[in-house]
Amino acid sequence: MEVPERRRDAGRTRQRLLDAARGRFAADGFSSTTVRQVADEAGVDVALIKRYFGSKEGLFEACLAAAVDDLRAPADDGAEHADLAARLAHHALGAGVSGAASGQALMLLLRSSGDEAVDDLRRRVLGEHSERLARRLAPGGGDGAAVSPVELLTAQVALAAVVGVAVLRSSPGLEPLRAAEPAQLAALLRRLLDTPES
Template identity: 50%
Template sequence: MDPRRRDAARTRKALLDAASRRFAADGYASTTVRDIAEDAGVNVALINRYFGSKEGLFEACLMNLVEESRQEASTGPDRIAESIAGLIAGPKGDRGHREFLPLLLRRSGDERIDQLRVGFLRYYTERLATAAGWHPGAGDDGLLVRAQLVLAASIGAVVFRSAGLEPLATADEGDLVGPMRDLVDALLLRDTGPSAGE
């Protein structure tokens, strides 16, 4: 690989990781591109070079999260709990995008950013609901509501981990699979047909 391309990829990743942490800690409006560049150890001009603007960097963080979660959200119903546990815990030392998840719950004050934020939440819950048997336009959004509750609980778990609340803060993927399976089974994989509850 061309060394210049490798350096550009490394710089881009450093900016994405630093931005994810800053946006999560300070919110979109309070985060400055200068803070992000300083955290990443690069010249602030590189944010415009690689992402065009602060908004472009936020969108790139969001798209990175979409790519990271695409496989988890589209997995088969028998693997949903394991995939979400992996998304919450993730590899050790790779906390940037997981720390970014709670930011999806906060309004930024920027209409375009809020549209991106809500769009991601909608995308992810629709993929979860589809994996559990939901079909768009079927007229029954009960399963979609349950998928939204699963995602809300997952983001809540990341908030607790970020706050250092034990034992969740140091739980690994294996520790989370069982409880997450209970949640997914109760909310997503129970009988959702018209005869349920009759």
């Protein structure tokens, strides 16, 4: 299974560009990131971005698609976290499927490239997640019936809390929030998921 370490490997350089771009886009945003920075960090030439992704926006969309896959991936923790809050915290705040840093996929999802299609994708993903969360919040536990407006709003506030934690952990690096473990954050966020009225 040992790869012979080819000096020219399209898939490898493509992945390097993807990794470098994802970090830059998540940390600095779309417009602050330059394709030359990404290419330098990946150790390849700038022109290869056009070859493999068409344009800077194409590169961003590829990063976003990977992040969406990370976020949509079923919690492989499985039965490890029986609690809904623990699963939410680990899924959104813990390390992603790939070697992404904590909360990187979530930060990437919040970044805007100015493209309307990208904004629609973001809206769709956030809407799906909030609805799924609301369904699990319902007493029945996710039967076919539509969720009530208050349940949906509750789920969105809980989702907002996770988003806010990711934001405050990344750019301002607020301590001790940044160093807190997902389990500890889950314990604090759990109260948001209780039913508002008995």
